[in-house]
Amino acid sequence: MSKFIALILVLAFFATITFSLKCYKCDPDSSGKCKTLDNDDEFPCENQIKPSPQVDDWSCYSIYxxxxxxxxxxxxxxxxxxxxxxxxxxxxxxxxEERKGEGGTVVSCKECKEDLCNVGSPDGAASLTLSITTFFIAVVCFYFSNF
Structure with missing residues (x-):
């Protein structure tokens, strides 16, 4: 049984290595104006460019x-x-890059490293709401666990 579990862990490790990070890729000119996302917006990062030796890894981003x-x-x-x-x-x-570029400002930016993680508001408002909700659920659970 332990050999089977070891085999599964090895296969899972190699599966994470061989598959590229996948991010949503869109801009204000795309359908939905990058506010609504679908399968057509999914993009494997390795299809973009090959990393150079100076590159650490891939990240997804969402900016306003x-x-x-x-x-x-x-x-x-x-x-x-x-x-x-x-x-x-x-x-x-x-x-x-935008300061050096064509005139504009990155107002807000979110970076992440999981598949299709660059969804939601780039200003982090969604993650703040989720954090507050999780906090209140934890407080309620703690309160009722003392009875």
Whole structure:
């Protein structure tokens, strides 16, 4: 029985290595304006570019961008990005690139590393709501467990 469990663990380990991170990829010009997502918006990151030696790993991102030019639209952008070993996170890199770029501001940004995790509001409001809800459920459960 222990050999069977060991085999399952080894297979699970290799399955996580061989499959690429998958993120939602869309922008304000796509259908749904990147506010509603479907299977067509799913994108395997390794299809984008191959990582270079300076790259640590892949991350999904979701940003809200306010454009100050006609070259790019304001709105939500989602996708995947390589994270450089010498940078703190993808959001910092995107903000630096926009300062050098075509005129606009990354108003809010969310980075994550699980499959299809770049859904929801890029400002973190959804995760704050979830945290508050979880806290109140924990308080109620603790209160009733003392009876």
């Amino acid at each position: 961008f306010e454009s100050k030019s006609n070259n790019r639209r304001s709105g939500i952008y989602r996708g995947c990005r390589t994270k450089r070993k010498d940078s703190s996170n993808v959001c910092d890199t995107l903000k630096i």
